[in-house]
Amino acid sequence: MPDFFNTSVGKRRKERKRLKQTDKHVAPAPGSEARQTRRESMRGAKRGSGRLHLPTFDVQDDLTKMEPRARSLSGRRKERQSETRRPPERVWPVGKIWVSWRWVSGILSGGLLLLMIGFFTLDMFYVDTIAIGGVNYLSREEVFRFSDVSQKHIFWVDEEEVEERLESNNNIAAAEVRVGWPPNMVQIVVRERDPALIWEQGDNRVWLDINGLVMFQREDRPDLLRVVYDPNEPVPEELLGAASRVNTEVVHGALLLKARMPGIDVLLYNPKKGLGWRDPRGWMVWFGTGSNMDVKSRVYEAIVNQNFSAVQFGEIDVSDPDYPVYTVLWQKSE
Structure with missing residues (x-):
C-alpha cells in the first residue's frame, strides 16, 4: 500500500482521537467503534502473518446501540407533528365578556323545551x-x-x-x-237554513227548507205555510228521521200555490194525488206536484166559474191540466 495513503489515514485517526479528548460531550456516532476495531484488526493482520483475521462482533449489540438514536428521531418526529396539529391557544381580551355559542344554543333549546311543556300543560290552551x-x-x-x-x-x-x-x-x-x-x-x-214551510205528520211537526230537508222546529212561525200529511194514508216514519228529505217538487209546488192563491194557509198531501186544498165552498181540489201550479190553478178557476152555478162539486182533480176530472154531488134541475 502506498505511503501517502497510510500517512493520510494516520493523520485522520490522530485528529479523531484529539477531538474525542477535547469534546467529551459529543457522543460517538453509532457503529464508529465497531468500524475502528475492524480497521485495527485488518492492519494487525497485514503486519503479521499474511492471513486476514476478521474480528468477531455482535450485530445485535450494534443494533442495540443504534436504537436509542432511532427512537429519539421517531420521538422527535411525533413531537413535531403533535405541535403542528395542536390548535393555537386562544387569547381572550381583557375587559370584554365572551359568550360561547354552545351556551346560546343550550339556552335556546331549554327555552323551547319549557315552551312546549307549557303548551301541553297549561289550561289556557x-x-x-x-x-x-x-x-x-x-x-x-x-x-x-x-x-x-x-x-x-x-x-x-x-x-x-x-x-x-x-x-x-x-x-x-x-x-x-x-x-x-x-x-x-x-x-x-x-x-x-231558513224554514220554507211546516210539515205535519200525525203529532209530529218539523220544518222543511227550500230543498225539502227536514229540520227540527225551533219556534212557532204562523207566517209559514202548513202542509199536513193525509191522515187517511199510512204515514212513513222515515220522513221525519235525521237528515231525511221531502221531494223538492212537493215543496216547490206548495210554495207556488201559496204565491198564486194567498188565501191558502193549510195544504193536504196525498202520496197519489199530490197537494190538495179544501175550498171554503165545500169541495176538495187536488193539484198534484211540480212547478206548473200556475197553469193548474187557472184550469181549476175556469172549471169552477163555468159550472159552479149549476152543480155542487164533490172533488176536483187538476193534477193533469190537460185532462181535469171532477165529481158532482148534485146538480140543479132546469
Missing part, C-alpha cells in the same frame, strides 16, 4: 269556550255541542273537520271555523 256568530234559531250552547271541541287542545282542533261536523247538522247550511290564540282560540260563524 285547552278549549272551554268559543266565539259563535250568525245564530238565529239555534242557541250558542247547541252550536258549541255540535262542534265537539270542548276540552280539546288547540293543536288538535282541525278547522275543516269541525266545519264538516257542523254542516252535517240539518239546521246549519254552512259553517266557518277559525283557530287562533287565547282568549278567543276558536271562532265559529254559522249560516242557518
Whole structure:
C-alpha cells in the first residue's frame, strides 16, 4: 500500500482521537467503534502473518446501540407533528365578556323545551269556550255541542273537520271555523237554513227548507205555510228521521200555490194525488206536484166559474191540466 495513503489515514485517526479528548460531550456516532476495531484488526493482520483475521462482533449489540438514536428521531418526529396539529391557544381580551355559542344554543333549546311543556300543560290552551256568530234559531250552547271541541287542545282542533261536523247538522247550511290564540282560540260563524214551510205528520211537526230537508222546529212561525200529511194514508216514519228529505217538487209546488192563491194557509198531501186544498165552498181540489201550479190553478178557476152555478162539486182533480176530472154531488134541475 502506498505511503501517502497510510500517512493520510494516520493523520485522520490522530485528529479523531484529539477531538474525542477535547469534546467529551459529543457522543460517538453509532457503529464508529465497531468500524475502528475492524480497521485495527485488518492492519494487525497485514503486519503479521499474511492471513486476514476478521474480528468477531455482535450485530445485535450494534443494533442495540443504534436504537436509542432511532427512537429519539421517531420521538422527535411525533413531537413535531403533535405541535403542528395542536390548535393555537386562544387569547381572550381583557375587559370584554365572551359568550360561547354552545351556551346560546343550550339556552335556546331549554327555552323551547319549557315552551312546549307549557303548551301541553297549561289550561289556557285547552278549549272551554268559543266565539259563535250568525245564530238565529239555534242557541250558542247547541252550536258549541255540535262542534265537539270542548276540552280539546288547540293543536288538535282541525278547522275543516269541525266545519264538516257542523254542516252535517240539518239546521246549519254552512259553517266557518277559525283557530287562533287565547282568549278567543276558536271562532265559529254559522249560516242557518231558513224554514220554507211546516210539515205535519200525525203529532209530529218539523220544518222543511227550500230543498225539502227536514229540520227540527225551533219556534212557532204562523207566517209559514202548513202542509199536513193525509191522515187517511199510512204515514212513513222515515220522513221525519235525521237528515231525511221531502221531494223538492212537493215543496216547490206548495210554495207556488201559496204565491198564486194567498188565501191558502193549510195544504193536504196525498202520496197519489199530490197537494190538495179544501175550498171554503165545500169541495176538495187536488193539484198534484211540480212547478206548473200556475197553469193548474187557472184550469181549476175556469172549471169552477163555468159550472159552479149549476152543480155542487164533490172533488176536483187538476193534477193533469190537460185532462181535469171532477165529481158532482148534485146538480140543479132546469
